[in-house]
Amino acid sequence: MNEVQLFSTCLAEEFFPEVNDAVATVLERLRVKVIPVRRAFCCGQVAFNEGLREEAVALARRFLKSVEPSKPIVVPSGSCTSMLKIFYSDLLVNEPALAEKAAAIRPWIFEFSQFLVNVLKVKYVGARYERAVAYHPSCHLMRELGVRNEPMTLLSAVSGIKLCELRDREECCGFGGMFSVKFAHISAAMLEDKMARIKESGAEVVVANDCGCLMQIGGGLSRAGAEIETRHLAEVLAAR
Amino acid sequence: MAASAKGDFFDSSRAAVQDHELQRKLESASTRHLDHFAIVKEEFPSYEDEKTAAHRIKTDAIAHLDELLIQLTDKLQDSGCKVFFAEDAAEARKYIVDLVKSKGAQHVVKGKSMTTEEIELNPALAAAGIDPVETDLGEYIVQLRGEGPSHIITPAIHLSKEDIGQLFTDKFGTEYTAEPEKLTAEARERLRAIFLAADFGITGVNFAIAETGTLVVVENEGNGRLSSSMPETFVAVMGIEKVIPRLEDLSHFLEILARTATGQKLTTYTSFITGPRREGELDGPAEMHVVILDNGRSAMLADPVLREALNCIRCGACLNVCPIYRRIGGHAYKSVYPGPIGSIVSPNLFGSAAGYLPFASTLCGACKDICPVKIDIPRILLHLRWKETEGEHPLKWPAALERARSGARRFAGIARHPRTARLLGKIAAQMLKPFAHNGYLRWMPPPFGNWTKYRNFPRPHPQKRRPAPAENQAP
Numbered sequence: 073m074n075e076v077q078l079f080s081t082c083l084a085e086e087f088f089p090e091v092n093d094a095v096a097t098v099l100e101r102l103r104v105k106v107i108p109v110r111r112a113f114c115c116g117q118v119a120f121n122e123g124l125r126e127e128a129v130a131l132a133r134r135f136l137k138s139v140e141p142s143k144p145i146v147v148p149s150g151s152c153t154s155m156l157k158i159f160y161s162d163l164l165v166n167e168p169a170l171a172e173k174a175a176a177i178r179p180w181i182f183e184f185s186q187f188l189v190n191v192l193k194v195k196y197v198g199a200r201y202e203r204a205v206a207y208h209p210s211c212h213l214m215r216e217l218g219v220r221n222e223p224m225t226l227l228s229a230v231s232g233i234k235l236c237e238l239r240d241r242e243e244c245c246g247f248g249g250m251f252s253v254k255f256a257h258i259s260a261a262m263l264e265d266k267m268a269r270i271k272e273s274g275a276e277v278v279v280a281n282d283c284g285c286l287m288q289i290g291g292g293l294s295r296a297g298a299e300i301e302t303r304h305l306a307e308v309l310a311a312r
Numbered sequence: 313m314a315a316s317a318k319g320d321f322f323d324s325s326r327a328a329v330q331d332h333e334l335q336r337k338l339e340s341a342s343t344r345h346l347d348h349f350a351i352v353k354e355e356f357p358s359y360e361d362e363k364t365a366a367h368r369i370k371t372d373a374i375a376h377l378d379e380l381l382i383q384l385t386d387k388l389q390d391s392g393c394k395v396f397f398a399e400d401a402a403e404a405r406k407y408i409v410d411l412v413k414s415k416g417a418q419h420v421v422k423g424k425s426m427t428t429e430e431i432e433l434n435p436a437l438a439a440a441g442i443d444p445v446e447t448d449l450g451e452y453i454v455q456l457r458g459e460g461p462s463h464i465i466t467p468a469i470h471l472s473k474e475d476i477g478q479l480f481t482d483k484f485g486t487e488y489t490a491e492p493e494k495l496t497a498e499a500r501e502r503l504r505a506i507f508l509a510a511d512f513g514i515t516g517v518n519f520a521i522a523e524t525g526t527l528v529v530v531e532n533e534g535n536g537r538l539s540s541s542m543p544e545t546f547v548a549v550m551g552i553e554k555v556i557p558r559l560e561d562l563s564h565f566l567e568i569l570a571r572t573a574t575g576q577k578l579t580t581y582t583s584f585i586t587g588p589r590r591e592g593e594l595d596g597p598a599e600m601h602v603v604i605l606d607n608g609r610s611a612m613l614a615d616p617v618l619r620e621a622l623n624c625i626r627c628g629a630c631l632n633v634c635p636i637y638r639r640i641g642g643h644a645y646k647s648v649y650p651g652p653i654g655s656i657v658s659p660n661l662f663g664s665a666a667g668y669l670p671f672a673s674t675l676c677g678a679c680k681d682i683c684p685v686k687i688d689i690p691r692i693l694l695h696l697r698w699k700e701t702e703g704e705h706p707l708k709w710p711a712a713l714e715r716a717r718s719g720a721r722r723f724a725g726i727a728r729h730p731r732t733a734r735l736l737g738k739i740a741a742q743m744l745k746p747f748a749h750n751g752y753l754r755w756m757p758p759p760f761g762n763w764t765k766y767r768n769f770p771r772p773h774p775q776k777r778r779p780a781p782a783e784n785q786a787p
Contacts, residue, residue, distance in 0.1 A: 162695070
């Protein structure tokens with residue numbers, strides 16, 4: 073496995089470019105060549121989750137045209153990965169040609185931590201990160217992709233890290249894409265509880281594998297004036 | 313009284329998220345159920361196998377619903393029941409109200425039944441001058457308060473023992489106490505007298521066995537057993553999806569239902585009702601009616617994705633795990649069926665007033681994980697979102713939210729052209745740069761205004777910064 077395609081996702085490109093840098097850095101250190109997917113920008117999840125099927129199909133078409141078959145596609149987001157890997161089959165139910173293409177690349181799509189642990193079979197990536205970290209598991213990562221242990225496996229192997237227990241960690245942070253805007257009051261109530269748990273964990277840094285969660289939790293902590301920072305898993309693994 | 317689906321979900325949920333007392337009550341009750349569930353699941357290694365079996369049987373039964381309902385009807389009639397198929401809530405209501413009137417019944421008792429909530433039976437009976445008494449303790453409590461249930465399994469989950477103590481003092485003039493034993497004893501004494509006088513009983517049905525014509529009612533307090541066996545006339549109300557083929561199938565459901573619902577191994581009462589009192593028998597009703605309700609269910613059956621929602625055995629576990637239900641409680645949904653399962657069935661049973669509910673989810677999937685009959689609730693929510701968007705009468709969103717939706721549509725249009733999207737991203741980043749502090753913006757224009765009402769928005773900064781800066785020591 074010496075070459076992968078890196079699909080940055082729209083959120084990471086626009087708001088968290090350092091995440092893509094970190095993903096590339098980690099993979100390159102493991103002697104994997106990283107080819108960015110430049111011809112696609114968004115997997116279509118936002119439109120799909122909003123019920124805008126036509127718009128989402130157009131984005132799926134674009135994505136499927138932009139990636140090479142039979143070469144791993146690494147995605148630094150649990151929810152975008154599940155969109156590509158799982159929900160495309162529902163989205164493309166009336167588009168047999170696209171559905172076939174989506175099915176063909178399905179086994180080649182991996183969320184970042186999934187790729188490291190299950191494909192490259194690595195745990196230790198040579199990272200050193202001397203901070204107190206709480207890990208927040210993203211919902212789609214856990215429940216759609218079944219990626220439950222991989223991120224902790226990687227984090228536990230980081231030198232100097234102090235892992236903090238996050239109570240109720242499997243509870244959603246309240247992001248949910250457009251939900252966070254349309255039902256902002258409920259989203260904020262969920263976020264408030266998540267932040268309370270983060271604060272009591274004693275962590276200096278919250279780590280997640282999804283830019284949506286990072287946006288929500290980071291935005292909440294920033295508004296609350298908390299000193300706690302948010303990082304993508306890849307950023308921790310890229311640190312030395 | 314419980315409204316099937318009306319009122320404004322936005323207003324009610326906005327008020328509910330402020331109610332920290334409500335959240336505390338929901339948290340404590342649902343955590344208790346979930347903790348018990350974790351224990352009984354651990355003790356029962358074949359739980360996953362039972363889930364698989366239950367899912368398979370239900371899916372199969374739903375696929376052969378027409379045949380099973382015919383078989384069930386035949387068997388029910390053979391054992392002396394009168395069977396009435398109600399196409400909608402109004403038909404079911406009318407049948408029952410007419411029956412109560414024709415019997416001249418004075419004292420109607422009800423066992424716990426969500427289906428009778430769905431058809432708004434109590435207000436219909438009240439309008440006919442009959443005051444039915446809810447005999448499930450939780451239902452009794454919410455009825456005294458003039459409310460509907462706020463949870464499928466634990467109707468009074470939104471109330472504390474202090475609330476109930478106060479309610480009893482107000483209603484009965486008894487001395488205030490918040491001791492559950494005393495409150496239960498008080499209710500029990502009152503309900504016992506009501507049962508003894510009852511001449512008409514109504515309950516729901518958990519499972520209807522086609523092979524034998526047996527109705528199975530599962531409960532903890534004996535209210536279902538007494539409501540179905542003491543009065544001279546008994547009416548069971550069930551949705552068409554309650555039918556299962558064989559008696560032997562039942563064990564799989566009994567193994568999972570109580571475990572997921574309340575963390576019990578088995579409920580205290582499991583009643584098997586096969587027809588009215590037979591000659592020589594001492595108890596049971598003289599006359600038994602079974603109302604089998606469609607009310608939108610066959611339309612769900614016709615939709616290959618939605619059909620799965622008919623697998624539901626109403627255990628309520630999805631409510632207990634739902635981070636949204638736990639923040640807003642059942643009443644805020646403005647629908648008889650709240651929580652994740654409510655959000656997928658309500659729009660089909662109650663129409664467009666409940667159309668917002670499928671959107672009011674982060675799709676976190678906790679419901680799907682716990683569902684004992686493996687309903688993929690997030691997938692169905694997504695399906696309903698399309699149906700709603702592409703339907704003939706799309707929802708009317710509040711103006712700000714309509715803007716957010718068209719924002720998403722515009723974004724999707726731009727994202728089809730990655731170069732343009734990236735260029736616009738850079739322009740936006742430049743424009744917003746002066747307003748950012750420590751990487752965040754405190755205010756954003758619509759459609760993100762709702763976002764910055766509650767939290768900061770990350771500063772867009774799409775430029776490449778490789779090599780990745782290694783940050784190590786705490787700042």
